[in-house]
């Protein structure tokens with residue numbers, strides 16, 4: 001019984017995570033971030049974006065500079081999405 005609910009809760013949490021990335025991908029596409037960027041921009045660079053914390057900061061800088069009206073939690077979702085897809089840092093805040 002315990003095992004079964006553990007499996008179900010694992011399944012549910014991965015579905016939630018998937019939905020979260022999907023929403024973030026939509027935000028990211030709608031904000032036209034890729035008019036300036038290519039995928040090559042989103043690789044970790046020593047001394048620049050080399051941690052999850054710095055990724056939060058550069059995404060903030062870019063959305064403010066471009067008048068992208070995301071809520072902070074939406075921006076964080078986009079950071080997680082970019083991290084999941086490209087950077088692969090350990091998530092810390």
Ligand code: HEC
Pocket residue numbers: 031032033034035036037041042043044045048049055058059062063066068078082
């Ligand atoms: C008007 C052009 C422009 C737009 C639009 C733009 N950016 Fe940027 N972005 C830049 C520039 C310029 C840099 C700095 C590049 C550098 O210093 O190497 C940058 C840097 C970044 C970086 C750091 C890249 C790295 O690893 O060094 C991230 C992540 C990023 N932007 C995300 C976004 C997101 C998310 C959006 C959409 C909300 C966005 N950008 C929209 C111009 C833009």
